[in-house]
Amino acid sequence: MEQVVIAGVGIHPFGRFDLGYRELGAHAAREALTDASIGIDEVDTILVANVGAEMAKGQNVVELLGRPGVPVINVEAACASSASALRLGAALVDSGRARCVLCIGVEKAPRGFVAASGYEEWQIRSGLGVNPAYFALAAQELLETTDATIDDLADVSVKNHRHAVENPNAMYRKECTRDEVLASRAVCPPLTLLMLCAPNEGAAAVVLMSRQEAERRGVADPVRLRAVSLVSRSPDDWFVPAVSFSTARSELSARAAEDAYEEAGIGPHEVDLVECQDTDSASELIAYRELGLCEPGEEAALLRSGATTLGGRIPVNVSGGLLSKGEPLGASGMGQVHELVTQLRGRAGRRQVEGARVGVGHVMGAGHNASVTVVSTS
Amino acid sequence: MGTLPYLEPRLIASDDGGAPPGERIELAASRCDACDRIDFPRRDTCPACSGPVSGAQLSTGTLAGFTSVLHPPPGARVETPYHLGVAAFPEGISVLGQLLVDSLEQVSIGDALEVVATEVDGTVTYGFRPA
Numbered sequence: 001m002e003q004v005v006i007a008g009v010g011i012h013p014f015g016r017f018d019l020g021y022r023e024l025g026a027h028a029a030r031e032a033l034t035d036a037s038i039g040i041d042e043v044d045t046i047l048v049a050n051v052g053a054e055m056a057k058g059q060n061v062v063e064l065l066g067r068p069g070v071p072v073i074n075v076e077a078a079c080a081s082s083a084s085a086l087r088l089g090a091a092l093v094d095s096g097r098a099r100c101v102l103c104i105g106v107e108k109a110p111r112g113f114v115a116a117s118g119y120e121e122w123q124i125r126s127g128l129g130v131n132p133a134y135f136a137l138a139a140q141e142l143l144e145t146t147d148a149t150i151d152d153l154a155d156v157s158v159k160n161h162r163h164a165v166e167n168p169n170a171m172y173r174k175e176c177t178r179d180e181v182l183a184s185r186a187v188c189p190p191l192t193l194l195m196l197c198a199p200n201e202g203a204a205a206v207v208l209m210s211r212q213e214a215e216r217r218g219v220a221d222p223v224r225l226r227a228v229s230l231v232s233r234s235p236d237d238w239f240v241p242a243v244s245f246s247t248a249r250s251e252l253s254a255r256a257a258e259d260a261y262e263e264a265g266i267g268p269h270e271v272d273l274v275e276c277q278d279t280d281s282a283s284e285l286i287a288y289r290e291l292g293l294c295e296p297g298e299e300a301a302l303l304r305s306g307a308t309t310l311g312g313r314i315p316v317n318v319s320g321g322l323l324s325k326g327e328p329l330g331a332s333g334m335g336q337v338h339e340l341v342t343q344l345r346g347r348a349g350r351r352q353v354e355g356a357r358v359g360v361g362h363v364m365g366a367g368h369n370a371s372v373t374v375v376s377t378s
Numbered sequence: 379m380g381t382l383p384y385l386e387p388r389l390i391a392s393d394d395g396g397a398p399p400g401e402r403i404e405l406a407a408s409r410c411d412a413c414d415r416i417d418f419p420r421r422d423t424c425p426a427c428s429g430p431v432s433g434a435q436l437s438t439g440t441l442a443g444f445t446s447v448l449h450p451p452p453g454a455r456v457e458t459p460y461h462l463g464v465a466a467f468p469e470g471i472s473v474l475g476q477l478l479v480d481s482l483e484q485v486s487i488g489d490a491l492e493v494v495a496t497e498v499d500g501t502v503t504y505g506f507r508p509a
Contacts, residue, residue: 127456
């Protein structure tokens with residue numbers, strides 16, 4: 001994608017609010033349009049990522065912005081909904097089919113366990129349709145097959161919660177200690193409540209343009225969208241809601257990362273910061289390996305070295321991650337892009353990654369979807 | 379206790395309509411005639427090579443992972459807390475199911491498991507029990 005830039009970003013903080021999804025989405029969209037200095041009537045196509053709202057949800061969000069009369073397309077792929085919308089938007093701009101695309105991710109998720117993750121009725125009735133159990137099994141495997149310990153799992157939460165203190169868009173902005181994480185309520189062992197992210201509400205939006213269009217408009221601080229990969233299930237992948245997997249298992253996020261690095265022409269060693277799918281603490285450590293930040297088996301060592309903490313060599317989830325922001329399913333990926341763009345523009349305040357030029361976002365969702373996004377300053 | 383009907387008959391290899399809880403049963407899998415790949419639940423064609431498949435049964439495996447569910451998930455007809463395990467079958471497939479033990483203290487990775495019927499709300503489905 002030689003020609004696609006992010007001309008503006010917007011966000012509605014993640015949390016719990018007395019607002020409907022329409023207002024949340026419209027808030028983020030207005031902020032992105034203002035940031036890009038364009039009006040809703042100058043947008044060619046609008047893509048709206050959401051998992052659980054209702055029929056024609058994107059159209060309902062857009063109604064609050066104006067009546068531009070352009071295509072509004074709703075996109076759903078569980079936690080990879082935002083990334084899917086972004087990929088479609090980028091393809092439209094890259095192909096010349098659109099000059100300016102508004103991508104909105106929005107969610108108002110119910111509290112508690114995420115239901116309707118694609119399980120069949122027999123799985124649900126027999127107690128197998130439990131998302132955190134899947135994360136717990138992956139966590140246990142990490143603890144069994146590497147030198148990672150339960151303390152490392154706690155320390156991922158400690159790190160991300162510390163990062164979130166400086167992020168006004170995060171839901172939980174309080175530091176916590178390793179002991180607090182370990183002593184919090186057990187959900188599915190070895191995972192405790194503070195090692196898991198909470199579904200919540202929020203929205204984020206991104207304005208995509210061709211580079212020429214951005215130049216013509218004199219857009220300040222455009223960020224290049226270098227790649228948005230997207231993969232679905234291959235024969236040997238395993239994630240929610242599948243009940244079985246080939247014992248010779250493959251990793252879908254690793255494949256998404258490979259595709260994205262190849263398209264971007266950028267290797268993991270050139271990345272300055274990462275926002276990854278820390279649905280739970282172990283997921284972040286596993287993502288270190290899948291995204292090529294470390295060799296298999298070195299996940300915990302990378303964390304312990306401080307490399308992934310703000311100020312380290314390759315900070316991960318300086319926004320606080322999903323563990324601190326919460327996860328508004330359809331908006332989480334767009335929220336990552338908001339953070340990466342804010343960082344690349346040098347506007348992240350006290351959570352700024354010094355000299356950030358290349359950022360990577362990563363999401364993985366139910367139904368076997370994974371995406372890796374690469375953005376850069378030039 | 380007498381025989382109970384299967385919650386989801388297509389998961390179970392025997393076509394006897396039901397089983398008493400605790401009785402050994404076999405999972406109904408499929409094996410690809412072309413590439414030998416095993417799938418559970420049984421499929422009409424191979425998801426890897428699209429080849430035709432034949433029926434296969436899974437009956438004993440080893441414990442590859444386990445956890446517990448401590449808080450009632452939406453829609454579950456199983457009383458919490460309960461345990462889940464992944465059974466790795468020598469045929470090359472690993473399956474998630476209820477792990478029928480009182481405590482996870484009783485099990486370790488690598489333990490031999492057998493497939494048995496377990497009650498769910500007046501029906502039976504498969505579960506795993508240390509062999």
